[in-house]
Amino acid sequence: MSRPVARVDDLRVEVDGRALVDGVSFTVLPGRCTALVGPSGSGKSTTGLALLGEYPAGARVSGTVDVAGPAGYVPQNPAAALNPARRAGALLADIARAGGGGRAERAGRVRAALRAAQLPDPEQVLRKHPHQLSGGQQQRVVIAQALLSGAPVLVADEPTTGQDALTKRRVVDELRAVLARGVAVVLLSHDLDVVRELAGHVVVLRDGRTSESGPTARILSAPGHPRAADMPAAAVPVRTDGPPEPDGRGAAPALRVEGVTAWHGRRRTGPVVLHDLSLTLGAGRCLAVVGRSGSGKTTLARCLAGLHRRWSGRALLAGEPLPRSVRDRSREHLAAVQYVFQDARASFDEYRPVLEQVARTAVRLRGADPDEARTEALSALTGVGIGADTASRPPGALSGGELQRAALVRALLARPRVLLCDEITSGLDPVARKDVCALLAGLTTGSGNAFSPREGTSLVVVTHDLSVAAGLADDIAVVDEGRVVESGAAGQMLSAPRHPFTRRLLEAMPSLAGAVRGPSA
Amino acid sequence: MTDRRSWLLRRLVLGVAQTAGVVVLVFALTEALPGDAAVALAGDAPDPERVERIREVMGLDRPVAERFGEWAAGLVRGDLGVSLVSGRPVTEYLAAGFGPTVLLAGLTMALLVPVAVGLGVLAARREGGRADRVISTVTLGVYAVPEFALGVLLTVVFALWLGWLPPTAVGYGSGLLGHPAVLVLPVLVLLARPVCSVSRLVRAGMIDAMASSYTAQARRYGVAESRIRWTHALPNAAAPAVQQLARTVDWLLGGVVVVEALFVIPGLGTVLMDAVAARDIPVVQGLAVVFGLVTVAVNVGADLVTHDLAPRTGVSA
Amino acid sequence: MKGSARRPSGQAVLGAALITLPLLLAVTGPWFAGEPGPRGVSFTSGEGHWLGTDFTGRDVWRQVLLGGRSVVVTAAVATVLAYLVALPVGLVAALTHRAWLEEFLMRPWDVVLAVPSLLLMLMVAALLEPGAAGLALIVALVNVPDAVRIVRAGAAEAASRPAVEAMRMQGESWWRMAVGYVGRSMLRTLAADAGVRLTGALYLVATAAFLGVGVAPDAADWAVMVDQGRTGLFVQPWAVVVPAVLIVALTTGTNLLFDASLARRTRGTRRGKEARDVPAGRTRR
Amino acid sequence: GGPEGKGAAGGGGDGKPRRGGKLRAAFAGGGANETLDPHLTNLFADAARAKALFDKLADFGSDMSARPRLAERWEPNKTLDRWTVTLREAKWHDGKPVTAEDVLHSYRRIADPDRAFRAKASLEPIDLDDSRARDERTVEFRLKRPYAEFPNVLAAFGAYIVRAGADDAGDFGEPVGSGPFRHVSFTPGRSLLVKRFDGYWDGAPHLDELEFTVADEESARINALLGGQVEYAHELNPTTARAHDGGDRVRIVRLRNSAMQGFVMKTDRAPFDDRRVREAFFLIADRRELVDGALSGAGEIGNDLFGKGYRYYAGNIPQRKRDLERARRLLREAGHGDGLTVTLDTSPVATGFVEAAEIFREQAAEAGVTIEVRVGNADTYWSDTLDSGVLACTRSGTMPIESHISQRLLTDSPTNATKWRHKDFDELYRQAQSTAEESERTALYERMQRRLHTEGGFLVWGFADWIVATAPGVRGVAEDAPANTLDWARFDRVWLA
């Protein structure tokens, strides 16, 4: 057997007396993929960063971390790894420079890396600033950096979250090609499909400790450890109560969007992202918006949330026109339509404790007393698995998944009539995802739920995770290049897709196919 | 991009309006000042009869609106008017002072950018480190010494004691370029202050930028530290510094008075001071127009650069 | 292996050391100055004047005792005044999406900005009564346009971050967004700018004296003393050296303290044992 | 007339004058507004330049008596209202002779009612319509009234003789004068280059070339001198002078009695309409302290009279001393026993003003008088204090005592800042001007001055030196010529050793 390129031995990272990672050991072999899996907040990112020699501020570290040569890194939220003042091509060019070669040759390598990272139009991407790229595009640029660098070890923290099924497929293929080139990959992921496909070895973390470790086949298919048991099985529950009848509960739909055309830049002449798009969200229903990365899903959600102002068309909230900009919306409007950001980390103020920020929703939008709001926020956060201890830290000290849930709670405290969720499960492990989905499903029914108004909350779920769509959505709209190519009731869409694009999306998700086809083998 | 072009156009139209605003403001202020050109000319022999006479000769007895109207009409035709005191065209005054001032300002800017950025970046390399402490303390110390004091100090040391450089530019007239030694001390004095303010802003921005995750990412891929510093971190740190630079240009054009006086360089600053003292409104106005135009142009440039450095903010200036 | 020690940095110690004496003199000096003694011949030393006499034959030490307060107060008041105007204007301009409002707020300052600051100072000084209050006003006025632009430039970047959007979704008050977040994010830039501006204010007072506006030429004011004393540099250097050193120490010390306090603040929220060890995905962008 | 002044034999006049060389002289200037029109002369720099290029009929000697220049001599009639002036055989720079027509043209230009030349007021006594050229070199001036001191008019500031016909700016672009130097090149606000005029009537200058350069800042002038960039620096600070006095790098020349320094009290309003208060103020001033503090010691104390050392100066009046006791008593008598508050106007318009005000405030406090110092706008100070306020700082450049009286102390004087209006005083002045006999006239002047000394409105506390510095090798710079007199800034007698 070849010598390991990276070795972690009895790593312990402690902050303020609390161990984030405790006694973790594993080795990484060239050309092999080692996956770190485990619930959100279990210490995956912390371990991954340790491989890069980076630790939280004020951390006490013991144990050894050995890495042969530099490691490539695909961070969990790629936006932060991109320089806001430089075009996407800037760092790529510098990485290519290290590899030597003439100008033209270097440019060729950069383009090849971008293509390899599933960005088929490199020229387009190279010229853009990071904020002009969609979440998925940003992530692939970062992957391209890692590919281009030729580092022997690649630490990939959730490389497939935020990617649509088709793209994810390709990213997986690409990572496999990387492995084939002899590069070792440390994969930090919740996505067990991906882990199953790539990893030869799995380390399951729980509360910073190794709860299980061994070959993938053994850990994921034949679980021997009681505590690892719920990991692979915890798929999203398919709705059993059956979707309510369309328009069954009231006359006006909760939200209607008519002829939305949205663009970037000051004028309509700027890049147009949405073309004359119309959608209806029935009251108490859940609409999943799926589509390829960069197709305009976030833009649509941001238009409705009032955060993106450059659009024409109409949005009607229960028949009433909704002011275009969030600045023009009254408290009622704000409370009625809430948005959960795709990049949860960036949406928090890095200086204040998360709990304090979350509680403000109740104070501002529902006029709650600050102390009550705190209590309420805390109980809601605990409900999604974020303890008081965690919540009272600033966002920099929370894991990606924790922040995602905190962002959801922040929106829910408004008791919104319409909730727009943008990829809110991408950073969650199956268990947490299940909980969140259950929480969302409960919202639509209204009664008995602390987070929704009497008439219940209608949901727009933007997601790449078709299993989420399948489990949660009553209706599905498929968006491609800013247009709705197909929409309809979820069951019908998933079982009998008509549009070729929908079909391709579904084919790219093997596990989902099973879920939809019913619990067969 | 068309976006950018239309923004630029709008900004330029605004700039013209701005310049008009400057002209009106300056006219109003000069009008509001106690005394006028006649009183200023009469000096310590303010024989009322003579003052009245001078006023008539200069046409100051006409209503304010009429004088302003006439002057503005001339401006539209590209005519800046004539000096109240000497009757010579204002353009002659501008032409006389323009060369030396532009030379001083240009040289200062050419040196300022590399020096200030260099020092700022160097200080930010290690916050609180030795280089940082030395640079911060020294630049701050220099910054706190008023120009006239610094000018006197440098002149005494380098011109009078060591005799390396000429103490003033007396007698070189407009041929300053032919005697580069004459320019060394004035430019040094002019540099002292902006170098400090710009380099401190660069330093502050650099510290944040160097601690950011995008520079960390670049570092992981083995990009040379110097390259990270200059091409990745600096653009993020530069936006406020660029704005400060734009202000420096204004200050250089209008505020070289002290240096011009100390080193006897007959530039626009001197013309301005003389014109204000003599209440020679057409000359003050002409200078205001020129300064206004330059300032507007420089600020448009700075806004453009700032936008390029912080693209997310949109081209709204 | 890790763990950041929290002892006061060398910078802070140096800064504190530098400002102690000038501040002490500025604050308590006037109480100890006592009655003026008889005047001597200008720029001489001896005869009971242990720092010699100034350009009008007054005791330099007494002038030093008297001259600090106005310097400190004028500079501080002018800086605070400048920011009192610049912060709201810059923040509103950065946070609004209404182009007209932004133009309305920013363009008038551009007009003031386009008037050479010196000309502005000359003219406003001629219009106002000379004196500490007037001078502070002038210095503030000259500083406002710059400060507005710097605030707006810094704030516009912070205001376009998703964190602000999230606060808007929460219906957060303008105050919390502007001051609590945007202002907080640009603290370092602001502090660097404020330090420089404070020094600049002092400096403007001195330059105004050089140009003969704003302050009485014989005012007991360190900045004015530097200007007036320079003719006697060769005969009686103390008259200029002492106030100059005090000013330099005061401003340098203030700025160093600013730097040091900020350095510690950011160290607290940063990940990694050193600035360079900050992992991606954990720090603010 | 009188003999040629002691002239340029001054300090360092050892050895024979050497011909040749170029001298550069630095003055504070007037910026781009400067012209070479001698009638527009306003600043010292203007006067020095005009003096190099042009001539007046007469000029003032060091005691402020008129000395003939272009005029060879002057003769009054019995009644002192018609004066015959005979010109020298002088030449313009282009070789043509200076004629009586040139003189009349120049004076008519100055007196033109549509213009506002500074010397116009001085020429007011002349009836130019009735004056005429008797021949090529003789002018007969008819005066509107008897005027014993008429030669002062011929020497008046700015009363230069220009060529007949020279009138607009074009004529002064490359001026043709009759002075010791001829024009070579001129850039307003920067420099004037002139060269020797070999045909000068008073003997050609020693220097080949002379350049006037402008340096407004005092430190720049002394630095340029120290750095060898100029050889002559005009108007230096007393402290600068002290720093270099006795050194070998530059030579300091102090021109004594060049500027009167004082306070004006408005005699027509309270509290100064009471002569006891005026006298009390005379007694309050500690003149030595004022000279030391406000003039850095560079000057002499004054005796509340203008023109110390000038012709007709009443030097026998005893020097007034500080007497607080008496001052307090006078104030008590005047009804100010329980304190008096007066506002003193000052402004940074001239060096030492604000300091003098401050020092005087301290001195007055010792006599129980509260002085509130009000610092006014420098640009309008003179016209502001002409009519308003009660007490103000003042100064005056050199002029004959007669001019001082006629411009400031007669009922109809244009700048009567003390509001000194007394018919009997006017009568004394008129009498003096109609008196041909010199000793009688001197007695009349003394009477006027005694009156002013006891109850006038001018508190003259000092006379400032005018300080000039030269490079060590410069010879022939007059040391006893107050500013604006004939030998001041006179470069035709200067040579480079």
Ligand SMILES: Nc1ncnc2c1ncn2[C@@H]1O[C@H](COP(=O)(O)OP(=O)(O)OP(=O)(O)O)[C@@H](O)[C@H]1O
């Ligand atoms: N500020 C901008 N300027 C120009 N183009 C932009 C800007 N922001 C986004 N875009 C472009 O708009 C398109 C749609 O972006 P959007 O974020 O809506 O995609 P998305 O469907 O949410 O993708 P993802 O699933 O990757 O998040 C992308 O092609 C993106 O490059």
Ligand SMILES: Nc1ncnc2c1ncn2[C@@H]1O[C@H](COP(=O)(O)OP(=O)(O)OP(=O)(O)O)[C@@H](O)[C@H]1O
């Ligand atoms: N700087 C810090 N100080 C204190 N606690 C921290 C800090 N950074 C992270 N944590 C905590 O450490 C735990 C592990 O964080 P880590 O980011 O490694 O989790 P993760 O496994 O990557 O989770 P996710 O799947 O949600 O990204 C979390 O509970 C987080 O709250």
Ligand SMILES: [Mg+2]
């Ligand atoms: Mg993580």
Ligand SMILES: [Mg+2]
């Ligand atoms: Mg998106």
